[in-house]
Every structure is written in structure tokens, then in C-alpha cells.
Amino acid sequence: MISVVDLGSSSLNSSNVVEAQCQGTPVTDDAAPDFGKVPLMFGLGFAARPAPANDQGNAQGVVLDDVAGFPAVCVGAFDPRSTHVYQNLAEGDTAVFSTGEGFDSQILFKDQVAAMMVGDDCAIAINRRDKKIAVTGFGATIELSESGIVLAEGGAAIVIKGGTISLIGNVVLGGMTPSDPLLAGTPLSPVSTAGVFYGV
Numbered sequence: 001m002i003s004v005v006d007l008g009s010s011s012l013n014s015s016n017v018v019e020a021q022c023q024g025t026p027v028t029d030d031a032a033p034d035f036g037k038v039p040l041m042f043g044l045g046f047a048a049r050p051a052p053a054n055d056q057g058n059a060q061g062v063v064l065d066d067v068a069g070f071p072a073v074c075v076g077a078f079d080p081r082s083t084h085v086y087q088n089l090a091e092g093d094t095a096v097f098s099t100g101e102g103f104d105s106q107i108l109f110k111d112q113v114a115a116m117m118v119g120d121d122c123a124i125a126i127n128r129r130d131k132k133i134a135v136t137g138f139g140a141t142i143e144l145s146e147s148g149i150v151l152a153e154g155g156a157a158i159v160i161k162g163g164t165i166s167l168i169g170n171v172v173l174g175g176m177t178p179s180d181p182l183l184a185g186t187p188l189s190p191v192s193t194a195g196v197f198y199g200v
Contacts, residue, residue: 007059175199
């Protein structure tokens, strides 16, 4: 028999197999089939533990109870609290994502694009279609493309393109903290070099 169940608390058994409490849909006003702790069978190379129930709802699973060697097994699961991830999916796209409240991490596989995102300020995106790879986090960016390499943060950047390295922003030589400006010109007529400093 196939049953749709609510998934409760999860744990690992002595063989490190993920198990979850599986409570079936009520068949009367006060009774529901209880399958107890049931092993969760995932696709090869993928594993997850369902997030516990909260006031937003709970994960659900599909249980088979006529599998040889098991009282029952859960062969698929769905968490309606995570449907916001689906809005980023077009036909053919795939997503891998956490389901815990506030976890907010996911990997998207789209047409010639793979992206890993954590929160709204950390991402790694490989975009073969537009020939660009970008790593962003906490206001800093590293970008590789056919146009070159850019390392940027807070208005400063290093740009590598066509055999040239360009420094944008103040440049500090020999230390982290700028002290005196680097001097150019002649010993008799020294001139401060704009944006370039000795460091301490």
C-alpha cells in the first residue's frame, strides 16, 4: 500500500541510515495510521534529514508498507514550506536546497549555469552561456570572463586584462596602513604620486 504521511522527528539509526517518524493521514476523526520510525530511501548520491514541524507546517513523505525486509520505507518527500525555491525554476532546471527554517542555502542548475547561494550576500555562479564566473560575498567580488579578471571591494579593484594589470583605488606599498605618499619627480623637485603610499 502507498500512503502519504507527515514526517516528524528524524534521526540516524545504528547503521547511519536516516529515519523519520511517519504519521499517516487520518482515516477517521481521531485516528491515523502510525508507521513509527521509517527509513528514508533517497536517490543515489543524495541524502537529507527533514526539518522538524513548526507553526508553518511539516514535511510530507510517500511510504510503501509492502517492501520485503522492511515494515515500511519512505521513498519520496516534499516540504511545502520550501516552495519559494520553485519560483526560480524554468523547464529543465534543477535545485538542491536546505529545508530548515532560516537555512537559506541552495544550488541551482540551469541552462549552462550552475549557482550556489547562501543567504542574499554570498554566491558562486558559473555561467558558461555568458562566459563568466563570479564569486561574491560580503560586498567583495571576484569575476573571471573573456574580458579578464576583476578583484573588487569597496571601490578598489585589481583588473587583469590583455597583459595589463590595473590598480584602482589607493595603493599602499610595504604594509597595510598608508603613511607617506610615494614621491616622484627629482630630489630637488619631489612630487607626491597620487593614490600611492608607503605602508607601515
